[in-house]
Structure formats: structure tokens, C-alpha cells
Ligand code: AMP
């Protein structure tokens with residue numbers, strides 16, 4: 001699987017209509033993808049352990065998509081192997097009053113991963129050039145300045161040791177409608193249905209245009225965008241897990257040097273062990289003495 005072909009080259013044009021959402025690259029089937037995904041998830045588990053132990057860098061994974069694009073599925077599937085202590089997932093909803101009283105990047109910066117951590121954004125600061133633009137929540141002269149601000153923000157994160165990866169899950173309108181149907185038919189998924197699903201769907205072309213501009217203007221060397229064909233969930237999971245593994249592999253993560261004098265610690269360990277053994281011996285002695293005494297006492301009664 002050639003993950004590099006999914007990257008949005010910095011400065012390049014993006015035509016979503018020309019990217020097939022049903023593409024599965026050179027992967028023939030779900031059965032072929034399964035073991036590869038499982039292997040990647042295992043590698044992610046180990047890499048996350050290293051990132052945490054290393055403690056000098058962090059990783060931020062941004063997941064964006066239209067409704068039913070599969071954001072929740074990606075997060076559930078790919079980050080399950082990781083230690084919850086080292087992962088912070090943040091879902092970006094409609095801003096609350098406190099968030100609205102700050103600049104649009106404030107809440108994103110607050111949620112950015114600390115050193116050693118993996119941060120996952122389910123939606124993100126990009127909503128401020130997507131839904132905000134499509135719904136005209138701020139005038140064009142405001143949102144249009146945000147691309148540069150986003151690039152500067154992400155550069156700040158990179159400068160601070162955070163690797164930033166951004167995934168746009170690309171599905172077709174037909175696939176979205178099928179997933180809406182699944183939600184209707186499956187009682188376990190009905191809670192996900194929202195009135196806005198269909199009104200947002202009507203604005204597909206406006207969203208596509210907003211995404212295209214965002215992808216073009218904010219895919220950078222320090223924070224690249226990937227367009228992930230996402231009609232097939234298994235291809236989506238394979239592609240993203242692969243890209244995250246490759247990225248973490250290249251971060252030069254290593255276990256930190258041991259901070260103590262191991263020989264001295266070993267000597268202490270052996271001393272403790274000897275003491276414990278001695279204590280165990282005398283405890284056993286005491287116990288058998290007690291037992292003998294009890295038995296002795298017992299015989300007296302007979
Ligand atoms: P969901 O991801 O389905 O739980 O929905 C979250 C909702 O919050 C979506 O409709 C988003 O478009 C909306 N949202 C997220 N960020 C913003 C924002 N900055 N301004 C307005 N709406 C937002």
C-alpha cells in the first residue's frame with residue numbers, strides 16, 4: 001500500500017471529485033487488509049509505549065469528515081491498543097460560550113498533546129473554516145484569514161515537538177446515504193441520527209469546496225493532510241494505521257537512559273532478597289515452632 005500517494009502535496013490543487021472514495025489502492029480485499037491492520041495496531045501499541053517513555057515528543061492526529069464519514073470508527077478501531085493513560089481524544093462540538101469568548105484556536109491549543117502523549121482530534125480547529133464558512137457564521141474576511149493562522153499554530157506545535165497528521169475521510173454521497181440508512185435500521189446506532197444530517201448533506205458541494213481550499217492551503221511539510229478514500233472501512237483503517245505507524249517509526253523514539261546506578265540498585269535488590277529469605281526462614285521456623293506447640297497443647301487434652 002503506497003500511503004504517500006494519499007498525501008496532499010504542499011501547494012498542490014485538490015479536486016475531491018477526482019479522487020475515488022471507493023479506491024482500495026493495491027489491496028484486493030478486506031481479508032487481505034485484516035491481518036495488516038491488526039499488525040499495524042500492534043505496532044502502534046509498542047510505538048505509543050515508546051513515545052510515552054521517551055517523553056520528548058508528541059503526536060497529534062486530526063480526523064475530519066462529513067457526517068457518517070467514519071471518524072468515530074477510525075478512533076475506536078485504531079487507538080484501542082494504546083494505553084489510555086497516554087492518549088487524549090478530544091471531540092470538537094459547537095463552541096460553548098467560554099470557547100466563543102476566545103480566539104478560534106484557543107480550545108485546540110488547550111487540547112494539544114503534552115510531551116509523550118498522543119492527541120486525537122475528532123473534528124478540530126478546521127471546523128472554523130468548514131462549517132463556519134458554509135453556514136456563514138463569520139464573514140469571509142474573517143474565515144479567509146484563518147488558513148495562515150492555522151499554519152502558524154501548527155508550526156508552533158511542530159516547533160514544540162509535536163508531529164501533526166491530518167486525515168480527511170473521503171466518502172461518496174451514496175455511501176453516506178447508505179450509512180444513514182444503517183443508522184435508521186440499527187437500533188444501536190439510531191442515537192447518532194441528527195436532524196442536521198440531511199440539511200448538511202444538501203450542502204455537499206459547499207463543503208467539498210471548503211474542504212478543497214482548506215486542504216490546499218494548510219497541507220504543509222510540518223502538518224500534512226491525507227485524503228483517505230473511506231467508502232471501504234478496511235481500506236480507511238489500513239491506510240491510516242499505516243501512515244501513523246510510518247510517522248511514529250520515523251520519530252526516532254527511544255527508551256530514555258536509565259537514571260540510576262544499576263549496579264548499586266542491583267546490590268540493594270540482592271541485599272533485600274537475602275533479608276527477605278532470612279526473614280522467610282525465621283518465619284518458617286517460628287511457624288513450625290508454633291505448630292509444634294499447638295500440637296503439643298493438643299496432645300495434652302487427649
Ligand atoms: P458530531 O461530530 O456529530 O458530534 O457533531 C458536532 C457538531 O459540532 C458538528 O455539527 C460540527 O459541525 C459542530 N461544530 C464543531 N466545531 C464547530 C465550530 N467551531 N463552529 C460551529 N460548529 C462546530
Ligand code: MG
Nearest residue numbers: 067068192194
Ligand atoms: Mg454527526
